[in-house]
Amino acid sequence: MQTGYYAATGGMVAQFNRMDTIATNLANANTAGYKHDQLITGDFARLYKEARDTLPLNNNTTESAQFLNRSLSRVPQITDSYTDFSQGTLQKTDNTLDVALGKEGQFFAVQTPQGIRLTRDGLFTLNGDGKLVTKQGYEVLPNDYFKSKSTITINPQDEIVTIDRNGLISNNIPGSTKMVANKQLMIVEPQNLRMLKKEGDGLYIPDPAEELTPIDNSGNVMQGYTEKSNVNAVNEMVALVEANRLVGMYQKAMDAQMNDMNRDAIEKIAVTHR
Template identity: 75%
Template sequence: MQTGYYAATAGMVAQFNRMDTIASNLANANTTGYKRDQLITGDFVRLFKEAQSELPIQNQTEAAAQYLNRSLSRVPQITDAYTDQSLGSMQQTGNTFDMALSKEGQFFAVSTPQGVRLTRDGTFTLSDQGKLVNKQGHEVLSTDYFQTKTAITLNPGDSIVTIDKNGQISTNVPGSNQMIANKKILVVEPQNIRMLMKEGDNLYVPDSTDPLTPLADSGSVMQGFTERSNVNAVNEMISLVEANRLVGMYQKAMDTQMNDMNRDAIEKIATTRR
């Protein structure tokens, strides 16, 4: 069997994975606070430069070099994946409990049945019990949550609710314009943002070793705004078309390897010379 067939197959699988990622990005283009995913494809030249001085067999034999060459000739493959945490555009809503974070790498924290999760989606509301919750009904955490285990609770009848740039909530004294401080929204900045894992519902699972220390002065909370996704639909569509064309090219290469070249070889080998 020709090695070119396996090379084309590997390339096609890499493009299928790429298409799945692009489709997910496009599906979430209008999801508040969504961050696009990106795949990194390794090619022969890159892999060879990384491993040309290191052979997989300790004695550095010719057999080891042959093994390395065979491994590297297996072509394009997905070598890494990451989430682009760049900021999306800010959209003003005017809603009291809509919040956005204007700095990259900062997150709100919510309490779920599976534990504390992080999110950039600040579309919050008040529950029937007056608790500040996200779209899924998970409680939004305050800076003192890990000490008190109590939720952020507001009176639905409060006529004035303000949230400053550091997440400090203030409400008015009933019947007056005098403001009193309530709880402060927990805003965290993970120590290693690449360790975050997407869980669904626009939530991230933090690293278990990260203490999630509250930011005293985050300076990024914007009341009455939401952050749009950082997905550029035009760029994603261009990438999708490119990946689709590459799949067609790999398919043609596979067909050439399996049919045209094999048929030509069989016809020549089968020719009887007298």
């Protein structure tokens, strides 16, 4: 078996996966609140060492190790992936319904057809019914949603709408400058960010085992701002070029294994002497 060929193939597949992730990051470089993904590359040997003690070989682990293909064990593998939830740059927009969170790890809660989802994208707007919604039309939830089951409604005719640092929305009485309290945005802070799953449109599926608890005094809500993506386009482009070059190197290695070495084998080893 030409182990070098399989090692190069595994390395090429790993770089293809890496390029897909980088392409997704670059495509969302200008998406508000987007958090970039990262892959971790390892090898089969490490995975084997982590799992061999749990294999159903109680007394044969040592003996079975002699059959481990040492060349194949070094094939690069995508061993894990994670999302970088670090804070993106805050950009001032001065739009009344643009809201950003000044602390990483906190999210707005929205209602989707699939259930409650979390997002960092605070570019909100009003739909035809005066409900506060996301760009995709998902209703933004208030902190009393689990009790009231109601959403946030703002009269489009209100000239003054303010959102304080805790997410409390206030609007003026029509024809006056007197402000009255409305609803408060639901801000949540999951305990384990690694349990969040991306769903698209800047949404995250919360851990079903963790109860969502609204934060009444987050102190991190900023009206008139938006959080930009935390993708560093320069770093991603450098990584894309690196991955592309590695694919080329693996391709040459595969070609050498299948063509040059096989040709040598045919021309030299298979020579018969009369």
